[in-house]
Amino acid sequence: MARPQDGPPPSKDFDMTDQNAAPQMETDTENTLPTQQEKQGEWMELLSTAFWAIAVALVIRTFLFEPFNIPSGSMKPNLLVGDYLFVSKYSYGYSRYSLPFGLPLIPGPGRVMQHNPQQGDVAVFKLPSNTRTDYIKRVIGLPGDTIQMRQGRLYINGKIIPREPIGFVIDARGDGDEIRMEMYEETLPDGVKHIIYEEGDNGPLDNTRVYEVPEGHYFMMGDNRDNSQDSRVEDMVGFVPVDMFVGRAERLFFSTNGKARFWEVWKWPVTVRYSRMFKDVR
Secondary structure, eight states, X not given: OOOOOSSOXXXXXXXXXXXXXXXXXXHHHHHHSOOHHHHHHHHHHHXXXXXXXXXXXXXXXXXXXEEEEOOSSTTTXXXXXXEEEEEXXXXXXXXXXXXXXXXXXXXXXXXXXXXXXXXXXXXXXXXXXXXXXXXXXXXXXXXXXXXXXXXXXXXXXTEEOOEEEEEEEEEEOTTSOEEEXXXXXXXXTTSOEEEEEXXXXXXXXXXXXXXXXXXXXEEEEOSBTTSOOSTTSTTTTOSEEGGGEEEEEEEEEEEBOSSSOTTOGGGHHHHBOGGGTTOBOO
16 A cells, blocks of 8 residues: 655656765764874874873972872871872972982982971881881981880980870771770870870880980871881981982872771762861871
């Protein structure tokens, strides 16, 4: 059965016009396809954008800020495992150890545009016994200072450093055991106040010899005093030369409870510590 039509059948002229239109459309489509030269231009533009993005990132990381994450509890309660923070590279100037990958672009010991670390700074530095490893501790002793621990109390230049008890917490060690930690607010000679953890006052690092900080070196300690390998452990850390400083810790930008990495976005809802986001490091 033939389909009903609303009008007379199309004429031959109409058919010829319709047939001529199809090739014209194909020709227009072919003209819109990119040429080989245009494709090369797009790739060059993409590569140029990627190059400048990497270059800008390297400049920022080299001269301004570098991100680090906290892998241990040696700086509790001020820095926790799973914290991510920015370190300012310009705070102390630049040395070969503050450059990415330790590139030897700055010759010899010392720093370019040097600014000396200050007592109480939280700083990232290269481990003197293994310069491929980054450590983060607090600056306690300056060049020329004497440092000693006596029955868990810190002495700088022969004077006991005041501390005020502010309570206690039940903290988990790295091995999973829970232990009571006494909390104190310690005040350094320059007025910097910070919170420290103490398990007790008779641990392996609570009674030491008198350390005399050499010129051009610094004495570093963790805030978790009984669970920190720092300048008191002479064969591993000891005195830190000024040229091994990477930068000063400034601000947290991300924090998880240690059960998720930065890129594991699907775990963020139950692992992110939102209260620590964008906190200053003190």
